[in-house]
Amino acid sequence: MTNRRRFFHAAARLPLIGGLITGRAGFAAAKPRDFFSELGVPPIINGAGAYTMMTGSLMLPEVVEAIAACSRRFVRLSELHDAVGKRIASLLGAEAAMVPSGAAAALTLGTAACITGDNPEFIQRIPDTAGMKNEVIVQKTHRFPYDHMVRNCGVRLIEVETAAELERAISPKTAHLLFLNKADPLGQVKMAEFVALGKKHRVPTFNDAAADVPPIDHVTGPLKLGFDLVAVSGGKGLRGPQSAGLLLGRADLIRAARLNTVPHSDTMGRSCKVNKEELVGMMVAVELYLKHDHAADRREWERRVKTISAAVADVPGIVIEPFVPKIANQTPHLRLKWDANRIRVSPAGLMQKLREGAPSIELVPEPPEGVEIAAWTLEPGEAEIVGKRIRAILAA
Numbered sequence: 001m002t003n004r005r006r007f008f009h010a011a012a013r014l015p016l017i018g019g020l021i022t023g024r025a026g027f028a029a030a031k032p033r034d035f036f037s038e039l040g041v042p043p044i045i046n047g048a049g050a051y052t053m054m055t056g057s058l059m060l061p062e063v064v065e066a067i068a069a070c071s072r073r074f075v076r077l078s079e080l081h082d083a084v085g086k087r088i089a090s091l092l093g094a095e096a097a098m099v100p101s102g103a104a105a106a107l108t109l110g111t112a113a114c115i116t117g118d119n120p121e122f123i124q125r126i127p128d129t130a131g132m133k134n135e136v137i138v139q140k141t142h143r144f145p146y147d148h149m150v151r152n153c154g155v156r157l158i159e160v161e162t163a164a165e166l167e168r169a170i171s172p173k174t175a176h177l178l179f180l181n182k183a184d185p186l187g188q189v190k191m192a193e194f195v196a197l198g199k200k201h202r203v204p205t206f207n208d209a210a211a212d213v214p215p216i217d218h219v220t221g222p223l224k225l226g227f228d229l230v231a232v233s234g235g236k237g238l239r240g241p242q243s244a245g246l247l248l249g250r251a252d253l254i255r256a257a258r259l260n261t262v263p264h265s266d267t268m269g270r271s272c273k274v275n276k277e278e279l280v281g282m283m284v285a286v287e288l289y290l291k292h293d294h295a296a297d298r299r300e301w302e303r304r305v306k307t308i309s310a311a312v313a314d315v316p317g318i319v320i321e322p323f324v325p326k327i328a329n330q331t332p333h334l335r336l337k338w339d340a341n342r343i344r345v346s347p348a349g350l351m352q353k354l355r356e357g358a359p360s361i362e363l364v365p366e367p368p369e370g371v372e373i374a375a376w377t378l379e380p381g382e383a384e385i386v387g388k389r390i391r392a393i394l395a396a
Contacts, residue, residue, distance in 0.1 A: 045361040045382045049329055049374035050211070054362060056235030056242035057377060059281070063240055066284040067277040075276055077263050084279045085254065088246065091286050092216075094223050096254035098247050099234070099282045100261065103210035105272035106231035106247040107149035111136065112268050113229075113256035114175040114204050115153055123260055126268050127154030133175040137166060141186040142179060146208065150178060153268060163189050163197060170201045179227070181209035181218060182328035195226040204228040204253060210245070211328040213237035214294060218327065219248070229253055234278075236329075237376075240285030244278040297376070301332040304375040304383035308334055311387025315394045317342030319370075329374065336390070337370035343394050347371050353393050361386055 036043055050057045059067075081098065089097035100106045115132050116122035122132055136150055140159045147157060155175055160166045166177070166189060177198050184191050191207075198205035206229040212218035214237045222230050229249035235242030247257055261269030274282075309320050317339035324332055340346070345353070347365050354361040364372040373386065 042358075042360050045359050045379075045386060046377040047373045047382075047386050048362045048364045049377055050233075050236035052235075052242070054377070056233075057237070057239045058379075059235075059241060060239050060285065060288055062288055063281045063285050067241070067281045070276045070280045077276065080276055080279055081258065084283045087283055088286055089248065091290060092223070092246075092248060093220055094230075094248040096249065096251040098254050098258055099244050099274050099279050100247050100257075100269070101243050101272045101274050101278070102235070102245040103208065103231045103233040104146055104149045104245075105261075105269065106245050107146060107206075107208060108152050109257040109260055109269045109272055110206055110229045110231060110247055110249075110253065111150045111153045111155065111175065112260040113253045114206070115155065116260065117252075117256050118259055120259075123264075123268075124266050126260075127152065129154040133173055135169075135171070135173040136175055136178050137169050138178040138180075139166075139183070139187040139189055141188075142183045144180055144183070144208075146210070147178065161188055163193060166194075166197055167201070170197075170203055174201075174203050176204040176206045176229070179205060179207045181207050181212050181222065182326075185326065191222070192225060198228070199226060204250070207231070211236050212330070213289075214297075214330060216289065218330075219246075223248060234282050234285065237331075238282075238285045238289050240282040241274075241278045244274050244282040246282070246286075298332070301375040304378055305332045305334045305373075307383040308373060308375075308387040308390070311384075312336065312391045312394060315343070315391060318394065329376075331374065331376040333375065334373040335366055335370055336373070337366070338394065340369065345393060345396075350390070350393055354389060357389060359385070361389060 046054050048054050084099060085097045089095065100109050112126060115126060115129060115134065134155045135158050136155045137158045137160060138147065140161055143159065151157065158169045160169050177194065179191065179194055195205050205227050207222045207227040208231050209218050209222060210231055210233040213232060219230060219232050227249065229247065232246040234240035234244035234246060247254065260267045262273035305322050309322065312318055313320065319337040321335040322332065323335055324330055347370055350371060351363055351365065354363065366372045375383065378386065
């Protein structure tokens, strides 16, 4: 009896065995904390898409496992940067690669690389770019809010519309030519001609394809075409860490971009750091994406669109438009519009009611008379909830 008492007394001190023996206490210890509930921040059903304001996409379990595994050991950060970059470059067919803290950071670091090269004085001086290449040429139709990340480096954006204007704008001050991948249909200078002009004048070409996965061809295609740099978000279609991205391209420019960020302290990109967890997590996300059954994903997304469509189809005055964006976020979506004389709620009113309900739902407005729903950021069972809630509001 004494030996049994000693055994149970000792076992109760062990976290696992003690939990199994003590029953309720053990289960309580194993229950994960509900941080969102603690903080009073309700989770949402994300029918809007992989936007940063909605915390991007959901990381794959294998990515989370990689992050947890890497969090428990130290390494030399530069060595890991090199090794991860080499692996990702080989996977995507790039000459070189690095992992910055998102596509926005990739724009800053890529621009810095084109300005400074490996010149230590220039690296320490920017955004003071006096005496350096401090102009970036961009088509007017390719201006976008994130080109602020380019201007962070102390450059001036030169807007052009035609190929002739672009060539006339090129000068010894030109750091690179900036191209927004999703704006290709809008500009007069298409992708192939844009790259050719860069090659002709020996000026780097930089393609921002941040939100353009899937498909992966939107990344590998520009590289094969000859873009010197390509920026990609890690926390959208690739389902890697939201605080990571990819910068792919010429080895000399990737090397210069690395010199403009961690672990180097006195640099423009010191704030663009990623640690070992994001580095390996991003690599694992790329590995998984290339092995994934994307056809199965597509079928499921299309099913969700049909589910929501069916739920609202009998609402008088509604117009249902399934669609797939041409380039960015190229996945099945649903657009809903309605006759304001028959349905007395505005798109903004519908979105607010969905936001205030339980569970809270976020959509994207389609001005001036509708809303859009992204199927790919819904979780299993959520399409049914979204359809039911929308129908209840519109039918009322």
